[in-house]
Amino acid sequence: MNESxxxxxxxxTLQERYGLESRQAVYDRxxxxxxxxxxxxxxxxxxxxxxxxxxxxLKDGGTIGDFPIQPEIELMPLERHNQLDTLDNSLDIIxxxxxxxxxxxxxxxxxxxxxxxxxxxxNKQSSTLAEYEELEKAITNRWILSTGKVRELTGITPKVGxxxxxxxxxxxxxxxxxxxxxxxxxxxxxxxx
Numbered sequence: 001m002n003e004s005x006x007x008x009x010x011x012x013t014l015q016e017r018y019g020l021e022s023r024q025a026v027y028d029r030x031x032x033x034x035x036x037x038x039x040x041x042x043x044x045x046x047x048x049x050x051x052x053x054x055x056x057x058l059k060d061g062g063t064i065g066d067f068p069i070q071p072e073i074e075l076m077p078l079e080r081h082n083q084l085d086t087l088d089n090s091l092d093i094i095x096x097x098x099x100x101x102x103x104x105x106x107x108x109x110x111x112x113x114x115x116x117x118x119x120x121x122x123n124k125q126s127s128t129l130a131e132y133e134e135l136e137k138a139i140t141n142r143w144i145l146s147t148g149k150v151r152e153l154t155g156i157t158p159k160v161g162x163x164x165x166x167x168x169x170x171x172x173x174x175x176x177x178x179x180x181x182x183x184x185x186x187x188x189x190x191x192x193x
Contacts, residue, residue: 008042018055032064135172144177144185
């Protein structure tokens with residue numbers, strides 16, 4: 001950059017400008033924005049404007065890491081601008097040509113997707129009952145469940161109580177019953193009224 005010395009800003013003035021405790025805080029901001037001084041200890045007015053925007057962002061509760069650095073905007077030649085206008089007009093014409101049956105089909109598909117999502121949400125609500133039904137089957141059939149299966153059905157890893165043998169979840173009692181592979185086996189019973 002060929003800027004005269006009078007058009008540059010001294011970095012040493014920025015600590016006071018932004019009310020910072022240390023010069024290191026200034027350099028943290030400069031480094032965070034990847035600003036390279038244009039001369040020893042000096043930055044350009046464009047770089048100063050970027051630092052001013054960062055200062056406002058920080059005072060509004062933002063951080064250097066979430067500061068949106070805007071890339072420089074390149075002005076396009078007039079003929080390129082005209083090509084984009086022509087393309088934009090063509091897209092408008094195509095939009096106008098879409099007939100109502102296509103719009104209706106799109107709306108119908110959107111309705112189907114919405115119904116499917118509702119059914120999936122309904123299945124999630126009933127899955128809690130399905131887990132209870134699975135536990136009831138385990139009780140009836142006297143199945144020994146692995147720790148992984150118990151975790152899958154209850155949502156938590158079984159941990160024994162003070163007796164060192166049982167784990168209680170809701171109205172279900174899980175009692176240690178040997179091993180299944182490398183996992184603990186659990187026999188499920190129910191608390192009687």
